[in-house]
Amino acid sequence: MLKNPxxxxxxxxxxxxxxxxxxxxxxxxxxxxxxxxxxxxxLNQANRFSNTPQSxxxxxxxxxxxxxxxxxxxxxxxxxxxxxxxxxxxxVRLRLSQQGEDMxxxxxxxxxxxxxxxxxxxxxxxxxxxALRETLYMLQNHNGARxxxxxxxxxYCQRKSQRTHHCALFAERLSGPETRLVCRxxxxxxAV
Amino acid sequence: MLKNPxxxxxxxxxxxxxxxxxxxxxxxxxxxxxxxxxxxxxLNQANRFSNTPQSxxxxxxxxxxxxxxxxxxxxxxxxxxxxxxxxxxxxVRLRLSQQGEDMxxxxxxxxxxxxxxxxxxxxxxxxxxxALRETLYMLQNHNGARxxxxxxxxxYCQRKSQRTHHCALFAERLSGPETRLVCRxxxxxxAV
DNA sequence: TAAATTAGTATCGAATCGATACTAATAAAA
DNA sequence: TTTTATTAGTATCGATTCGATACTAATTTA
Numbered sequence: 001m002l003k004n005p006x007x008x009x010x011x012x013x014x015x016x017x018x019x020x021x022x023x024x025x026x027x028x029x030x031x032x033x034x035x036x037x038x039x040x041x042x043l044n045q046a047n048r049f050s051n052t053p054q055s056x057x058x059x060x061x062x063x064x065x066x067x068x069x070x071x072x073x074x075x076x077x078x079x080x081x082x083x084x085x086x087x088x089x090x091x092v093r094l095r096l097s098q099q100g101e102d103m104x105x106x107x108x109x110x111x112x113x114x115x116x117x118x119x120x121x122x123x124x125x126x127x128x129x130x131a132l133r134e135t136l137y138m139l140q141n142h143n144g145a146r147x148x149x150x151x152x153x154x155x156y157c158q159r160k161s162q163r164t165h166h167c168a169l170f171a172e173r174l175s176g177p178e179t180r181l182v183c184r185x186x187x188x189x190x191a192v
Numbered sequence: 193m194l195k196n197p198x199x200x201x202x203x204x205x206x207x208x209x210x211x212x213x214x215x216x217x218x219x220x221x222x223x224x225x226x227x228x229x230x231x232x233x234x235l236n237q238a239n240r241f242s243n244t245p246q247s248x249x250x251x252x253x254x255x256x257x258x259x260x261x262x263x264x265x266x267x268x269x270x271x272x273x274x275x276x277x278x279x280x281x282x283x284v285r286l287r288l289s290q291q292g293e294d295m296x297x298x299x300x301x302x303x304x305x306x307x308x309x310x311x312x313x314x315x316x317x318x319x320x321x322x323a324l325r326e327t328l329y330m331l332q333n334h335n336g337a338r339x340x341x342x343x344x345x346x347x348y349c350q351r352k353s354q355r356t357h358h359c360a361l362f363a364e365r366l367s368g369p370e371t372r373l374v375c376r377x378x379x380x381x382x383a384v
Numbered sequence: 385t386a387a388a389t390t391a392g393t394a395t396c397g398a399a400t401c402g403a404t405a406c407t408a409a410t411a412a413a414a
Numbered sequence: 415t416t417t418t419a420t421t422a423g424t425a426t427c428g429a430t431t432c433g434a435t436a437c438t439a440a441t442t443t444a
Contacts, residue, residue: 004317005309006302009211011324016208017230018328018337019201021253028433033399038209054422061213066401068424073399090409090422110198116330117197124323125196131312131320132203136210138308145210220402225430246391258432260393265430282391282440 008131026107032077035060035070040104043080043096047151047181049170051094055184059148079103137188149186151179156187200323218299224269227252227262232296235272235288239343239373241362243286247376251340271295329380341378343371348379 023034042059043051057067071094074080079100085091096104117125140147151157156169157179165174169185215226234251235243249259263286266272271292277283288296309317332339343349348361349371357366361377 009305012207015204113201120326127319128323129200131316134312
């Protein structure tokens with residue numbers, strides 16, 4: 001029985017708790033909860049195949065009913081916009097409103113993290129990223145959880161030319177910026 | 193602006209969400225919430241200086257009033273025991289009941305993680321642990337958050353002999369097993 | 385001895401969350 | 415084609431989290 005994997009779990013848990021506490025502190029001033037910030041961060045990064053309530057529910061690991069409630073609140077506060085999909089009229093599309101984007105902008109949730117990792121060697125961080133990424137991919141294989149990675153690390157993403165990409169799953173063209181957004185159908189290119 | 197620290201943040205966030213979702217799935221069958229499992233895991237690891245409501249509140253990043261509510265529920269379910277401290281009669285000491293220990297035992301929350309990290313090289317995991325630990329310590333320096341590390345990585349822990357240790361902060365003797373428990377006063381030995 | 389601090393609890397209102405039931409749109413099957 | 419099943423999302427209920435506030439009791443400080 002190796003000890004290090006458990007240590008890593010505990011560190012991720014602890015860091016997760018700290019992130020959550022920091023979120024609570026920052027977003028609490030707006031009268032919101034951590035889950036609202038997580039939802040907004042997700043919508044800020046989700047591509048056009050993934051900006052739906054169902055997708056958000058999977059990302060957060062809660063039921064669609066629960067997500068529906070949270071979205072109701074975000075909508076009431078004017079932080080998101082909801083609109084009907086044009087081809088499948090059951091699905092609702094979500095996006096941040098201007099006000100929502102402004103709020104995210106002013107919070108800079110990553111700034112604390114930047115300063116915390118400033119003095120760590122780039123090499124060590126690279127190794128850390130690698131171990132975490134690999135763990136995440138294994139978890140996906142193991143229990144079917146989605147990775148929600150960005151397109152340019154996905155097996156379905158094919159480079160067509162200098163500036164155009166193609167998604168083999170949805171059979172649609174992807175712009176350069178789109179390949180840096182997260183997708184619910186993301187499947188990691190390799191285990192490395 | 194380095195990209196990797198942000199990537200690491202996103203991975204930790206994502207893994208945190210997955211852990212939380214898994215907790216929700218496992219503990220939900222008992223009609224409990226993730227915070228209850230986190231509390232029980234903490235009490236299972238906390239040393240005798242740290243097994244109080246106040247300490248748990250700091251660990252979770254919530255107010256003492258909130259923790260008081262959760263403890264009420266855990267007590268009603270017979271999962272924890274509360275007793276008064278003998279010297280300072282304001283403080284309440286907490287411990288898992290036999291039933292609580294049994295429940296934790298049967299859940300094995302780390303098993304999923306074990307299997308997810310099975311195929312990753314020991315070296316890479318060691319590097320990951322390093323980067324995460326260093327980040328955690330930096331965060332503590334930066335915003336005063338507690339690390340909740342184990343005694344044997346703490347500057348106050350002094351080895352007296354083969355089997356006995358001494359805490360320079362509380363000025364008390366520590367047994368071997370005690371040095372492997374987490375403490376709210378933990379201060380990491382070094383930044384490496 | 386009095387005032388301040390500390391640990392914890394109680395109560396209130398707003399929000400999460402799962403479960404269940406529901407509507408509406410789409411897909412599959414007969 | 416018509417029926418049935420599935421899917422996306424919403425509505426409602428009850429239990430719980432959570433912060434804010436106010437409170438008690440024990441300890442520490444002045």
